[in-house]
Amino acid sequence: QKEVEQDPGPLSVPEGAIVSLNCTYSNSAFQYFMWYRQYSRKGPELLMYTYSSGNKEDGRFTAQVDKSSKYISLFIRDSQPSDSATYLCAMSAGNTPLVFGKGTRLSVIA
């Protein structure tokens, strides 16, 4: 079992839809959780950062962490064509390198 599992998609949604992206993990020591967005032919850029369990909201984006289920989610409200990208989850136990999911490719159709 890989440490971090992420459905690669692709996921295609109409503009304005609510998007849900998810990752599961096996290492209970993980306590730092991140979501990165990567546009085609660009480097990943940090989108959301969460420490331990709970929710964090930033504009149209909400990150959720459920440590009891070892499950993290990213929700995108009112999705836009500009949200079309690959989304990577990443996590760490602290003072260790990040472990990345393989990424989910999202297309938002106008």
Place this chain on the structure above:
Amino acid sequence: DAEITQSPRHKITETGRQVTLACHQTWNHNNMFWYRQDLGHGLRLIHYSYGVQDTNKGEVSDGYSVSRSNTEDLPLTLESAASSQTSVYFCASSGPGETQYFGPGTRLTVL
């Protein structure tokens, strides 16, 4: 503004040649990382460094080496390039905390 840069952005080389990819950051971050990204594999860690003179092997370190002589730079060397090393290479850095900031990537083709 602080940033992280990589050079060259594109490189074509031949099998067996030594290749060095540069990574330079101006955040004064202690931690620096090298990844390769391939379709179906996601980001895979090659080497990383937590400070000057410190280097560590990652998941896919065979055939690669790094050295850290100052805070700003972590060059990645392919000792004898192989076709299996054709990939997109990303450098990243992080300061206190876990958030990594990525460079724009180097697209390497080994013929």
